[in-house]
């Protein structure tokens with residue numbers, strides 16, 4: 615349990631860094647065998663890339679590091695419920711467990727919207743755990759969007 619909170623704390627730090635760069639404050643961490651192998655925050659604006667979500671960037675970095683297109687046994691921590699695109703990437707990467715912070719009724723694709731993992735076309739469903747540090751994760755996003763209004 616303590617370990618999970620540590621990884622989520624690191625994901626929150628990535629989210630804060632993303633917010634400081636003017637990006638939507640979402641962060642992700644990938645752990646394997648109890649060690650962090652990749653972490654990232656959103657960089658869609660910096661990279662002019664609508665797919666540069668924290669989860670996708672972390673998956674790319676982890677795969678590069680392992681020299682593999684799949685991450686069996688990996689645990690992915692992200693501050694917000696992944697969107698449908700990221701849920702697909704998590705499935706394709708064969709991530710074993712997904713831990714997310716705040717739910718995202720407007721844009722989430724795991725427990726809302728398309729519920730990617732529940733579709734018959736989804737061939738790998740990670741174990742999903744939600745609600746980790748959700749208050750802090752949600753507050754980061756709320757503050758960010760309030761400042762922009």
Ligand SMILES: [Zn+2]
Nearest residue numbers: 667696697700
């Ligand atoms: Zn996403």
